[in-house]
Amino acid sequence: MGEHLMNGAVHPTVAVSICTYNRHEPLARLLESLVVNAKRLAGRASVGVVVVDDSADGNARHVVERFADRFELGLSYRISGRQNIALARNMALETAIDLGDWIAMTDDDCEAAPDWLEALLDLQQRTGADAVSGVLKRRVPPGSPRWLTEEPFLDLGLWEGVEDGAEVDSAATHNSMLSSRWLREHPAIRFDPDLGVTGGEDPVFYRTAHAAGLRIHYSRGAVVYENESPSRATLSYQLRTFFWHGNSAYIACVRRGDPPFRMFGYGGKRVLSALQRPLVRLARGEPPHLRYCIASVLWGVGVMVGMLGVQVPHK
Numbered sequence: 512m513g514e515h516l517m518n519g520a521v522h523p524t525v526a527v528s529i530c531t532y533n534r535h536e537p538l539a540r541l542l543e544s545l546v547v548n549a550k551r552l553a554g555r556a557s558v559g560v561v562v563v564d565d566s567a568d569g570n571a572r573h574v575v576e577r578f579a580d581r582f583e584l585g586l587s588y589r590i591s592g593r594q595n596i597a598l599a600r601n602m603a604l605e606t607a608i609d610l611g612d613w614i615a616m617t618d619d620d621c622e623a624a625p626d627w628l629e630a631l632l633d634l635q636q637r638t639g640a641d642a643v644s645g646v647l648k649r650r651v652p653p654g655s656p657r658w659l660t661e662e663p664f665l666d667l668g669l670w671e672g673v674e675d676g677a678e679v680d681s682a683a684t685h686n687s688m689l690s691s692r693w694l695r696e697h698p699a700i701r702f703d704p705d706l707g708v709t710g711g712e713d714p715v716f717y718r719t720a721h722a723a724g725l726r727i728h729y730s731r732g733a734v735v736y737e738n739e740s741p742s743r744a745t746l747s748y749q750l751r752t753f754f755w756h757g758n759s760a761y762i763a764c765v766r767r768g769d770p771p772f773r774m775f776g777y778g779g780k781r782v783l784s785a786l787q788r789p790l791v792r793l794a795r796g797e798p799p800h801l802r803y804c805i806a807s808v809l810w811g812v813g814v815m816v817g818m819l820g821v822q823v824p825h826k
Contacts (some may be wrong), residue, residue: 523556524584525688526611527629528603530596531619532565537738542578543611544623549582558628559584559610563603567592578647584610595823597707600684600716604701608691614623615688621647622733629689630733634676641726642689644682646670655744662803664749665739667756675731679723684713686735691723697723700712703766710755710825711763718767746802753806757781757813758823771818778814785811 527545531538542560549558554578559582564571567590572627575588592597599605600616607614613635624630631643649665659665673679682689694700706712721727742748761774785807789799813823 515548521682522614523632524611525552525556525558525613525615525632526584526607526691526747527558527560527615527617527628528559528563528600528607529617530563530591530599530603531571533570534619534798535571535621537620537740538571539574539577540560540622540738541617541619542574542581544625544627545580546578547625548623548628553628553630554565556628556632557583560586561603561607561610562588563584563599563606564588564590564597565592565594565596566590570622589595595613595704595707596710597702597704597712599707600702600712601704604657604694608694612691613688616684616686616690617735618685618737619739620686621737624736627686627733627735630730632652634728634730634733635688638676638678638728639726640678640728641693641724642682642687642720643728643730644679644688644717644735645686645735647683647735647737649737649739650745652741653740654748655739655741658698658802658819659744659749661798663744664803664806667753670729673729673731675728675729679727679729680718681714682717682727685737687717689720693720693725697725706762706766708824709762709822710759711766713793714763715766722771749802750806751808754809755823755825756815758817758821759813759825761814761817762822763816775818778811778817781814782808 545560552558553756562575575586589606591602615631634643645668648730651659700723702712702716706715764774765771785804789801789804792799804811
């Protein structure tokens with residue numbers, strides 16, 4: 512499929528896949544940004560949207576209905592309602608796979624840059640990749656505490672130093688696009704429902720797909736913004752998120768075959784590195800970042816307690 516797009520033999524279709532759960536205003540903001548993306552691609556590619564609502568009562572229906580006729584390929588709304596993100600993502604994939612040649616994924620608390628889809632397609636055409644992943648930039652609400660942006664809290668889980676166009680071994684569901692044809696040819700590779708509550712289903716999915724031959728490239732020009740809510744701009748939320756993120760990393764890595772003791776050792780190294788960070792910064796005449804130190808320690812502890820069977824649910 513990549514070869515056809517590169518020589519312009521077909522008019523590609525893109526289905527944007529979104530899973531949502533009681534985030535009505537952010538979802539509306541995201542859908543509005545996708546309307547802008549679709550207009551930019553007019554004449555080059557056709558865009559449709561799939562929204563899977565994980566609330567059993569279909570709480571997002573009133574939001575989705577406002578956008579029902581704003582995409583060339585239409586908008587498909589389905590209800591999963593089981594509060595398991597992996598099951599919701601699989602439902603979104605199975606719906607989108609018949610709607611578009613390409614399935615672009617992002618999250619309901621994100622907002623796409625105006626040229627997001629354009630940048631994903633550009634890189635795919637340049638490389639012939641089976642999948643493309645892009646950049647996430649987090650934005651905090653007005654009035655957020657200064658430490659949230661002065662210390663590197665917003666960099667959690669983000670890729671740094673990856674060159675534009677580089678081939679990578681994973682991707683992120685908040686910003687990625689992959690071939691529908693590849694998914695049809697690999698029906699066993701889907702999101703793992705066992706990880707749908709604890710998290711980690713997205714790196715396991717993409718790393719499993721990569722091991723099965725999915726060629727993934729990274730676009731620095733394909734940007735989505737994660738708009739943080741005021742409830743996330745607190746130290747307690749950040750600390751819990753770092754702990755969960757470490758625990759989720761342990762579960763995901765062990766699930767894909769990494770030895771548990773190696774992950775336990777990795778968590779221990781992260782704890783030691785986090786404890787040394789304030790001293791190193793003070794020696795350089797820099798602020799110690801004590802809050803970030805505590806959060807980083809909790810990330811390492813989250814990894815280590817995974818070996819004890821602890822699984823922290825994602826909230």
